[in-house]
Amino acid sequence: xxxxxxxxxxxxxxxxxxxxxxxxxxxxxxxxxxxxxxxxxxxxxxxxxxxxxxxxxxxxxxxxxxxxxxxxxxxxxxxxxxxxxxxxxxxxxxxxxxxxxxxxxxxxxxxxxxxxxxxxxxxxxxxxxxxxxxxxxxxxxxxxxxxxxxxxxxxxxxxxxxxxxxxxxxxxxxxxxxxxxxxxxxxxxxxxxxxxxxxxxxxxxxxxxxxxxxxxxxxxxxxxxxxxxxxxxxxxxxxxxxxxxxxxxxxxxxxxxxxxxxxxxxxxxxxxxxxxxxxxxxxxxxxxxxxxxxxxxxxxxxxxxxxxxxxxxxxxxxxxxxxxxxxxxxxxxxxxxxxxxxxxxxxxxxxxxxxxxxxxxxxxxxxxxxxxxxxxxxxxxxxxxxxxxxx
Numbered sequence: 398x399x400x401x402x403x404x405x406x407x408x409x410x411x412x413x414x415x416x417x418x419x420x421x422x423x424x425x426x427x428x429x430x431x432x433x434x435x436x437x438x439x440x441x442x443x444x445x446x447x448x449x450x451x452x453x454x455x456x457x458x459x460x461x462x463x464x465x466x467x468x469x470x471x472x473x474x475x476x477x478x479x480x481x482x483x484x485x486x487x488x489x490x491x492x493x494x495x496x497x498x499x500x501x502x503x504x505x506x507x508x509x510x511x512x513x514x515x516x517x518x519x520x521x522x523x524x525x526x527x528x529x530x531x532x533x534x535x536x537x538x539x540x541x542x543x544x545x546x547x548x549x550x551x552x553x554x555x556x557x558x559x560x561x562x563x564x565x566x567x568x569x570x571x572x573x574x575x576x577x578x579x580x581x582x583x584x585x586x587x588x589x590x591x592x593x594x595x596x597x598x599x600x601x602x603x604x605x606x607x608x609x610x611x612x613x614x615x616x617x618x619x620x621x622x623x624x625x626x627x628x629x630x631x632x633x634x635x636x637x638x639x640x641x642x643x644x645x646x647x648x649x650x651x652x653x654x655x656x657x658x659x660x661x662x663x664x665x666x667x668x669x670x671x672x673x674x675x676x677x678x679x680x681x682x683x684x685x686x687x688x689x690x691x692x693x694x695x696x697x698x699x700x701x702x703x704x705x706x707x708x709x710x711x712x713x714x715x716x717x718x719x720x721x722x723x724x725x726x727x728x729x730x731x732x733x734x735x736x737x738x739x740x741x742x743x744x745x746x747x748x749x750x751x752x753x754x755x756x757x758x759x760x761x762x763x764x765x766x767x768x769x770x771x772x773x774x775x776x777x778x779x780x781x782x783x784x785x786x787x788x
Contacts, residue, residue, distance in 0.1 A: 419587065420612055439596055440496050442462035443458050614636040690732075
C-alpha cells in the first residue's frame with residue numbers, strides 16, 4: 398500500500414487534472430465566475446439529495462448537484478435574455494438565491510447533518526484518505542481516488558468526443574449553430590460536467606481550491622499558447638505543479654494544504670502574467686516602448702523623405718535643426734538618429750541626413766500601413782520592425 402502522504406498527493410493531482418480539463422473552456426468562453434456561482438448554487442441539490450437518501454455518500458447527491466448547476470446556468474441566461482440586467486448581475490442574483498435555499502433546507506430539515514463550513518470552503522485534503530471505499534470487506538483505497546478518477550474519465554470522454562464542436566462553439570457559436578452543432582446543448586453539457594467536477598472535488602479539497610484549479614491553470618496556459626490542445630495540456634501541467642508544490646510548501650510551513658495549493662496556482666499565474674514571452678506584462682511594456690521608438694524612426698524617415706528633393710530647404714534635413722522641426726529633445730534626436738542609422742534607414746554626413754533605399758521602402762510601407770493597404774515590403778521589414786507585424 399502507498400503511504401498516507403502519497404494518497405494526499407494523488408488526490409490533489411486527480412483534482413487538478415479533472416478541473417484543468419474543463420477550466421480551459423470556461424476561460425475561453427468568459428465564464429470563469431460561473432464556476433464560483435455553481436459551487437455555491439449546488440447546495441440545494443446536496444440538501445435535497447440528503448433528504449431523499451438520508452446519507453451524504455449517495456451518488457444521487459452528485460446527480461442533483463449537477464442538475465442544480467444546470468438550473469443556475471439556465472436561470473442566469475433567462476434573466477440575462479431579458480436585457481434588463483447584464484450577465485454578471487444576473488449571476489449575482491441567481492446563485493445567492495439558490496445558495497440561500499440550500500441553507501434554509503439544511504437548517505430546517507437536516508440540522509443533524511455534519512457539514513463543516515470551513516472544510517467545505519478551505520478543504521481538508523489531509524483527511525480525504527481516511528474516507529475509504531470498502532467493498533465486501535476489501536479496502537480498495539480512498540473514495541476520492543474513484544470519484545475523481547471517474548470524473549476525469551467523464552471529462553476526457555466529453556472533450557474527446559465533442560472536441561470539434563466545443564472548439565467551434567467556443568470561438569464562434571453562431572457558426573456552430575449554422576453547422577448544426579447545437580451550441581446551447583453543448584453549453585449545458587459542459588456546465589453539467591463542471592457541476593459534477595465541483596461537487597466531486599470540493600468534499601476532498603474545498604470549494605476555494607476547486608475554483609482555483611478550474612481557473613488559474615487555464616488562465617495561465619492562455620497567456621502562453623493560443624492552440625486549444627496545447628492549452629489543455631499546459632493547464633493540466635500547471636494544475637499538477639500547483640498540487641505538488643502546494644503540498645510540499647504547506648508541509649514545510651505547517652499550513653493549510655488546500656490553501657497553499659490555491660496560493661501556488663495564483664503565484665504561477667502571476668509569474669507568467671509578468672514574464673510570458675508573448676503576452677506577459679514585461680514583454681508588453683517592452684513592445685510598447687519599442688513601438689514608440691519605431692514610430693519615431695518612421696516620423697524621422699518620412700520627414701527626410703519628404704524633403705529629399707527640396708534643395709531650397711535643405712536645413713529640414715540637418716540633424717541640428719530636427720529639434721525645431723520635430724519638437725524633439727537633443728538626447729532623443731541622438732537616440733532616434735542612431736537607431737535609424739543602425740537599421741540602415743538613413744545616413745548622416747556633415748550633419749546632413751539622407752535617406753537610403755531601404756529607408757525609402759520603409760517609408761512606402763509605412764504609408765501603406767497608415768492607409769491600411771498591403772505593401773510588398775511588409776514581409777521583408779516585419780522581421781526587423783514590430784510595427785509591421787500587426788502586434
